[in-house]
Amino acid sequence: MHRRTLIIAEAGVNHNGDPARALALVEAAARAGADIVKFQSFRADKLATGAAAKASYQQATTGSEQSQLEMLRALELSGDDEERIAAACRSAGITYMSTPFDADSATHLVRRIGVGTLKVGSGDLTNAPLLLHLARFKLPIILSTGMATLAEVEQALGVIAFGYLGDAAANPTPADLAKVLLDRAAWDELRAKVTLLHCTTEYPADPQSINLRAMATLRDAFGLAVGFSDHSRGIHIAAAAVALGATVIEKHMTLDRNLPGPDHRASIEPDEMAAMIASIRDIEAALGDGRKVPAPEEVPNRAVARRSLVAIRPIKSGERFTADNLGVKRPGNGIAPIEYWSYLGRTAQRDYAANEALEP
CATH class of the missing domain: 3.20.20.70 (Aldolase class I)
Incomplete structure (x- = not known):
């Protein structure tokens, strides 16, 4: 300090x-x-x-x-x-x-x-x-x-x-x-x-x-x-x-x-x-102390300000994730957007409604 x-x-x-x-x-x-x-x-x-x-x-x-x-x-x-x-x-x-x-x-x-x-x-x-x-x-x-x-x-x-x-x-x-x-x-x-x-x-x-x-x-x-x-x-x-x-x-x-x-x-x-x-x-x-870490007050705001992977249109079980059906939207309490490319081409394990967050 x-x-x-x-x-x-x-x-x-x-x-x-x-x-x-x-x-x-x-x-x-x-x-x-x-x-x-x-x-x-x-x-x-x-x-x-x-x-x-x-x-x-x-x-x-x-x-x-x-x-x-x-x-x-x-x-x-x-x-x-x-x-x-x-x-x-x-x-x-x-x-x-x-x-x-x-x-x-x-x-x-x-x-x-x-x-x-x-x-x-x-x-x-x-x-x-x-x-x-x-x-x-x-x-x-x-x-x-x-x-x-x-x-x-x-x-x-x-x-x-x-x-x-x-x-x-x-x-x-x-x-x-x-x-x-x-x-x-x-x-x-x-x-x-x-x-x-x-x-x-x-x-x-x-x-x-x-x-x-x-x-x-x-x-x-x-x-x-x-x-x-x-x-x-x-x-x-x-x-x-x-x-x-x-x-x-x-x-x-x-x-x-x-x-x-x-x-x-x-x-x-x-x-x-x-x-x-x-x-x-x-x-x-x-x-402060110069370390670049979230302030305690910031942590609750992560879910509000950040985004997660979501279905941007309805997806059926067995359908592959593509750029046309997979996007990133708030809230940020789901799968982080850094995983976006790793999900492209995967098969959905269940049905997803539009704007529903993906599950791991």
Whole structure:
């Protein structure tokens, strides 16, 4: 059977820096049926300089007057806020997750909050020091791969593998990172703990930019579990990703797409999240186990839809069956039509009325 897809409702920064709205997002994600609600943990001054420009979509949604750094400062949650949100998740029966953007935020998530899985955003796939810090917690990692080439993904996996297996105090050299990917134990560890998310880093992403088949490329190249971080409009492309083998779906969620802020317009609202999850669960059920056998529900319909050998005009005992007196009609509870040619030329053992099914 198809593995149950893990659904991450990406609250991200859609709380707009308001802890009360963050708590409302937790409740909405839980009601929608998500497995995880994910936030973002960062300190703006550690993430960007004053010279960092906003992305074009951020300028479109928040204007160009403030810098990226100023925007990020307004979207921070404190460590205490995060702990309250995590407690609310436990009460609501949904798993708390957050993407750390710096080592201190990651340590807080693991040591204080007790997260069981770490998520890496696409922007940090090349942030080798952060990847190494995360891997040394020995926890599962979900790694988004937006903007990346296969070579860059492989480099990131080398850093993560070194963190999983290497000396906790050692800094890897390029030779170390190349060597670790030749180690079967490293790949065993990566396959046990790392999921790669295909992603298009644009908000929203147009369908022609999404390239869902790249998800299979990642799976074939590295042998790891794969999923999809979806920035498209609507819910249908996420559902298609599940049909193509995604084990994780991440989708931005907002309480109101018209709220101010960088990500609201590219997010879905709670009722859409619920509809997406319902569609995904239907697709999982429909995928089945791949064996081509009748479903139990089909078996009674065989007699209704299939046909049997019948006399198409009256036949006397001793008369031979021919193409003129033998045919196939419903119901299908008699001799199967595959026997038609073997009956031609045989002698009828009794009289048959028109439309009467033949007996063996």
